[in-house]
Amino acid sequence: MEPSQTSWVEERSLLRRDPANPFLDVQKRALEQFQRSGFPGARDERWRFTDVSGIANGNWSTATERAATSALDLQLPSWRGEGLCIVFVDGLFQPQWSRLHSEDGAVELTPFSQLQGDLIDVISRRMKETGQIEDQPFLNLNTALMDEGVVIRIADGVQLAAPVTMLYYHTAGLDKTYHPRNVIIMGAEAQAAVIEYYHAASGEHYFRNPVTDIHVGDESRLRHYVLQRESDSAQHVSFTRSTQGRNSLYTRFAIDSGAALARHDLVVELQGEGGEAVLDGLYMPQGRQHVDHHTTVRHLQPRTFSRQLYKGVLNDAAHAVFNGRIHVAREAQKTDAIQYNRNLLLSDDAVADTQPQLEIFADDVRCTHGGTIGQLYEDGLFYLRARGIGEETARHIMVHAFAGEVTDRIQDAALRDQVNRWVLERLGWEE
Amino acid sequence: MLTIKNLQAGIEGKTILKGIDLNVKPGEVHAIMGPNGSGKSTLAQVLAGRPEYEILAGAVDFLGKDLLEMAPEERAREGLFLAFQYPVEIPGVNTSYFLRTALNEIRAYRGDTKMSPGDFLKMIREKLKLVEMDAAFLNRSVNEGFSGGEKKRNEVLQMAVLQPRLAILDETDSGLDIDALKVVADGVNKLRSKDNAFIVVTHYQRLLNYIVPDFVHVLYDGRIVQSGDKSLALQLEANGYDAIKTAAMA
Ligand SMILES: Nc1ncnc2c1ncn2[C@@H]1O[C@H](COP(=O)(O)OP(=O)(O)OP(=O)(O)O)[C@@H](O)[C@H]1O
Ligand SMILES: [Mg+2]
Numbered sequence: 001m002e003p004s005q006t007s008w009v010e011e012r013s014l015l016r017r018d019p020a021n022p023f024l025d026v027q028k029r030a031l032e033q034f035q036r037s038g039f040p041g042a043r044d045e046r047w048r049f050t051d052v053s054g055i056a057n058g059n060w061s062t063a064t065e066r067a068a069t070s071a072l073d074l075q076l077p078s079w080r081g082e083g084l085c086i087v088f089v090d091g092l093f094q095p096q097w098s099r100l101h102s103e104d105g106a107v108e109l110t111p112f113s114q115l116q117g118d119l120i121d122v123i124s125r126r127m128k129e130t131g132q133i134e135d136q137p138f139l140n141l142n143t144a145l146m147d148e149g150v151v152i153r154i155a156d157g158v159q160l161a162a163p164v165t166m167l168y169y170h171t172a173g174l175d176k177t178y179h180p181r182n183v184i185i186m187g188a189e190a191q192a193a194v195i196e197y198y199h200a201a202s203g204e205h206y207f208r209n210p211v212t213d214i215h216v217g218d219e220s221r222l223r224h225y226v227l228q229r230e231s232d233s234a235q236h237v238s239f240t241r242s243t244q245g246r247n248s249l250y251t252r253f254a255i256d257s258g259a260a261l262a263r264h265d266l267v268v269e270l271q272g273e274g275g276e277a278v279l280d281g282l283y284m285p286q287g288r289q290h291v292d293h294h295t296t297v298r299h300l301q302p303r304t305f306s307r308q309l310y311k312g313v314l315n316d317a318a319h320a321v322f323n324g325r326i327h328v329a330r331e332a333q334k335t336d337a338i339q340y341n342r343n344l345l346l347s348d349d350a351v352a353d354t355q356p357q358l359e360i361f362a363d364d365v366r367c368t369h370g371g372t373i374g375q376l377y378e379d380g381l382f383y384l385r386a387r388g389i390g391e392e393t394a395r396h397i398m399v400h401a402f403a404g405e406v407t408d409r410i411q412d413a414a415l416r417d418q419v420n421r422w423v424l425e426r427l428g429w430e431e
Numbered sequence: 432m433l434t435i436k437n438l439q440a441g442i443e444g445k446t447i448l449k450g451i452d453l454n455v456k457p458g459e460v461h462a463i464m465g466p467n468g469s470g471k472s473t474l475a476q477v478l479a480g481r482p483e484y485e486i487l488a489g490a491v492d493f494l495g496k497d498l499l500e501m502a503p504e505e506r507a508r509e510g511l512f513l514a515f516q517y518p519v520e521i522p523g524v525n526t527s528y529f530l531r532t533a534l535n536e537i538r539a540y541r542g543d544t545k546m547s548p549g550d551f552l553k554m555i556r557e558k559l560k561l562v563e564m565d566a567a568f569l570n571r572s573v574n575e576g577f578s579g580g581e582k583k584r585n586e587v588l589q590m591a592v593l594q595p596r597l598a599i600l601d602e603t604d605s606g607l608d609i610d611a612l613k614v615v616a617d618g619v620n621k622l623r624s625k626d627n628a629f630i631v632v633t634h635y636q637r638l639l640n641y642i643v644p645d646f647v648h649v650l651y652d653g654r655i656v657q658s659g660d661k662s663l664a665l666q667l668e669a670n671g672y673d674a675i676k677t678a679a680m681a
Contacts, residue, residue, distance in 0.1 A: 378483075383519040383573075386479050387533035387589060388507035388540070397532070401523030401572075408523075 008060050009034065012177075013144050022120045023146065026127045030143035037137045046135065049321040049353050050263050050292045055207055055235050061175040076167070077197070079418040083162030084109055086150045089169045091178050093148055097167075106158040107192070112149040112181060123151060123183055130213050130241050136265060139239040142179045142211040149181035152194065156187035156217070163193035163225070163412055168208070170200040170231065182212040186220045188245070193223040193412055200231035200258070207235045218245035218272060223253075223411060229422070230258035232287070237263045246272030246301075253410055255419060256283035256291045257426045263292040270297070270304035270332075280406045281310035282419075284426045285318035285350075292321035299332040299362075306336070311406055312343040313399055313427070314350035325357040326367055333364040344377055344402055346395075377402070396429050432457050432628050433478075433498075433597055438489035439653075440477045446487060447473045449653035455597065458625040462639055462664060463632045465650035466672050471632045472516050474650070475601045479513035480506050494596065507533075508540035510596030514586035514603045516632075520574040526585070527569035530555065530592055537593060558591040561621060563614050579606040587618040598622070599630045604638040616641030636668040651679055 013031050017024070039056035040047035076085070076097060086109050087097040093111040100109040110119060131143060150166055168180060184194055198208060208230065216222045230236050236259040242250050256262050268277045283291045297306045312320045322341040343352035358367055377398055384394035403423050410416035433455040440448040447470045455461055463471055477484050478491065480503035491498040494509060501509065521529070535545045546554070559566055562584045574582050583603050590598050600619070604612055619629060619642050631642055639647075639661060647663040648655045649672075656675055657663065 379519045380521045380524075382481055382503060383515070383521065384524075384529070384533075385503040386507055386513055386515075387529070387593065388504050388537040389529075389533050390504050390536060391502065393532065393536070394504075397524055397529075398521070401521065404523045 008058070009141065009144065011062070016145070022115070023124060023127065026124060026131065027144050027146065030131055030140040033131070034137060034140040034144055037135075037140070040137055046294060046323070049319070050261070050290065052235075052237070052261070052263070054261070055237065058177075058207060059175055060177045060207065061173065077418070079414040080165045080167075080195075081162045081412075081414055083160070083164050083193075085165040085167065086111065087167045087169070088148055088180065090171055090173060090176070091147055091180075102160075106155045107160060107164065108153045109164065110151045110153075112146070112151070115151065119151060119153075122185070126183065126185075126213060126215075133241065133267060136239055138209055138237045138263075138265070139211055142181060142209050142239065145177070145179040145209075146181045147179050149183070151183045152185070154184070154186045154190050154192050156189060158187070158190045158192065160190075160192040163195050163223070163415070165195045165197065168196075168198045168210070170202070170204070170206055170208070170234070172202065172204075173206070174204055176206040178206070178208045178210075180208070180210045182210065184212070184214040184222070184224075186215060186217045186222055188217040189219045190217065191221045193225070195225045195227065195415065197227045197229070198236065198258075199227075199229045200234060203231045203233055205233040206231070207237075210236075210238045212238070212240045214240070214242040214250070216242065216244045216248040216250050219247050220245065221249040221251070223251045225410070225412075225415060226252070226254040226264075227419075228254070228256045228258060228262055230262070232258055232260060232289070234259045235261045237261075239265045239267075241267045241269070242277070243269045243271050244275040244277065247274040248272060249276045249278070251278045251411075252280065253406065254281045254293075255422070256281075256285070257422055259289065259291070261290045264294070266293070266295045268295070268297045268306065270299050270301060270306065273301040274303045275301065276305040277307075279306070279308040279310075280409060281308075282312075282403055282406045282423075283310075283320060284313045284315075284403075284423070285320060286315035286426075288317050290319045290321075292323075294321075294323045294325075296325040296327065297337065299326070299328040299335045299337060299365075301329075301332055303334045304332055304336075306338070308339040308341075309406055310341045311403065312341075312352060313346065313403060314343060314352060315346045317347070317349040319350070320352045322353070323355045323357065325359065328360045328362045328365050328367070330361040332362050335362060335365045337365070337367045339368070342402075344399065345374065346399075396427070399427060400424070432494060434492040436490045438474075438477070438491060439487040440473065440484050440489075441487055442473075442484050447653055448477065450489070451650075451653075451655060453648070453655065455628050455630065457596075457628055458623075459646065460623070460629045460631060460642060460644045462644035462647045462661075463630060463650055464634065464647065464664065464667060466676075469650045470653045471650050472601055475513055475516075475599045475630075475632060478506075478599060479503060479511065504536070507593070507595075508537050512590050512593060512595030512598040514583075514590060514598065514600040516601040516605070518574050518577075518582040518586055520572070520577075522572050522575050524573045525569075526571055526573050527555070529573050530569075530589065533589070534592055555592065558588055561591055562588045562618050564588060580608065580611045583607055583615060584611065587615050591618055591622065594622070596626065597628045597630070599632070601632045602634065603631075604633050604635060612638065613641060636664045639664050649675055651675055
């Protein structure tokens with residue numbers, strides 16, 4: 001580790017040494033851990049395809065004040081619907097655009113800057129526990145430098161119809177860094193959808209480092225959408241943890257269509273018998289964009305199920321990485337784990353690296369994984385053209401169908417339509 | 432209508448077609464037979480414009496135009512149709528949408544207006560009857576999960592919808608039961624006219640009882656080694672390809 005690499009981190013962490021900060025201990029520990037590891041380099045196995053030296057050596061602005069939001073003509077996205085939402089602009093909580101409480105009090109959104117009482121203890125405990133996950137330098141970085149974020153509490157038995165939305169916008173300022181923290185705590189037998197949206201109104205260079213920490217209680221169902229639409233020059237490195245109770249269902253859809261570099265680490269822990277995780281991803285890098293998904297699914301109890309389908313449409317000189325680690329504990333009998341990563345390379349210069357990693361200690365388990373696509377696409381393309389369909393239209397149909405396998409599964413209709421429009425837009429086929 | 436002269440083609444550095452000559456006139460039906468691996472599908476795919484194949488020599492004229500210069504979609508719009516030996520499954524693409532898009536692109540090329548969804552539905556229902564397919568297929572993804580026979584019927588359905596001038600059927604009879612075979616043959620015979628022509632690739636004389644050919648050709652090792660009338664098919668059925676193989680080796 002080069003000492004210079006972490007100097008901006010230390011400098012920044014000093015700004016948070018306010019004695020009134022309730023998370024001071026956790027943050028100090030995280031900083032120590034981070035300092036021990038430093039930023040990962042090419043020799044770290046889990047980072048050998050993803051170069052974060054641009055972040056480590058970044059000339060990040062130390063300005064703490066944020067852009068004046070009055071200047072911003074912020075249009076809340078129409079797919080947001082009628083649900084609760086919390087809005088952050090340039091790192092600052094925006095009460096005027098946020099709706100934090102449901103009328104019956106069953107759901108509550110609390111910005112980190114307004115945490116009080118027992119919620120602080122709950123969050124501290126959770127942070128300590130999550131902080132024990134090893135080899136996650138950017139989790140530690142987020143904890144050490146945590147700036148804003150939200151705690152979403154969903155009580156037992158709550159059935160939320162409309163999704164809860166978190167909107168993180170970047171609107172102005174060069175070389176900023178953001179370290180938002182989201183905590184979603186769901187009770188038992190509840191049902192909800194949560195959307196995380198990262199977006200920029202300009203093409204500037206900044207670094208966003210979000211951490212989302214989720215617990216899905218017994219018999220609960222959570223639909224989680226992560227929409228990464230950062231500026232094309234941004235760096236986005238996220239960490240997500242989801243722990244799941246008995247017979248719970250965590251359904252996730254993640255789309256990447258922005259950022260020069262996007263890296264996502266996801267850790268799913270199936271801690272209760274009968275828990276299920278359905279993890280879908282779609283990424284569409286182009287130019288020299290780099291997107292990297294590292295997933296870890298830990299089957300810790302019997303009759304747990306996980307299914308991953310990550311699909312990529314790569315253009316130009318884009319690079320995509322998928323590393324899926326499936327861990328099945330000895331006691332997790334009758335486990336079913338399926339993992340697919342399929343990439344469609346639309347250019348000879350695009351590169352996709354896929355690495356499945358199976359760690360299976362139980363003996364009554366089904367695990368499968370799948371590979372890439374190429375010939376299927378060419379065959380389909382020729383079939384359509386042989387019927388008189390022009391080459392452009394044929395490509396359009398094939399790619400849209402390829403992405404549709406994941407986007408069609410989005411249960412929230414307004415969001416599904418929006419995602420389909422983004423897919424077309426990304427491919428240059430706006431209609 | 433179709434004139435092939437000394438066509439040589441290959442793939443991945445391997446020459447498969449070693450000089451094909453064939454002349455197809457409007458109203459004619461040509462059957463092409465020959466042992467496995469002799470190049471029948473290669474010929475069909477090359478005519479349809481599959482980009483992976485490399486043209487090494489020769490010329491193909493289709494309705495007065497240089498076929499080999501055209502993109503696959505242009506060939507289709509000019510009236511060429513290939514019923515694939517192995518129809519491609521395309522998950523996520525609705526059959527009805529696919530057929531309507533293809534038809535409308537061909538119509539646009541010919542200067543016709545787009546067919547309205549209502550008219551399309553009326554037309555497609557008629558065609559479905561012709562090949563005895565259920566309308567439920569229209570809402571499924573193209574060929575996905577179709578049985579072998581259903582895929583072949585779907586090829587004939589597409590042919591009936593697109594109304595080509597020249598249709599090449601690559602083993603459309605393989606894997607069909609006797610009833611399905613009649614359905615496919617009926618579909619072809621309904622389309623037969625003095626303006627249209629067919630090239631029927633088959634291994635079985637049986638199909639030729641239903642679709643009676645004007646000419647039968649034997650393709651062997653990338654060349655047409657024998658041509659005759661429909662009696663040649665009967666002769667091959669009785670004696671196999673041994674005589675042809677021996678003659679070719681001599
Ligand atoms: N992509 C390819 N690479 C190498 N060889 C190929 C390729 N495609 C076809 N061939 C070869 O070309 C030859 C002709 O194949 P083709 O499919 O045209 O035969 P066919 O006459 O249609 O046979 P069948 O009666 O079995 O359908 C075969 O030897 C085949 O293995
Ligand atoms: Mg063949």
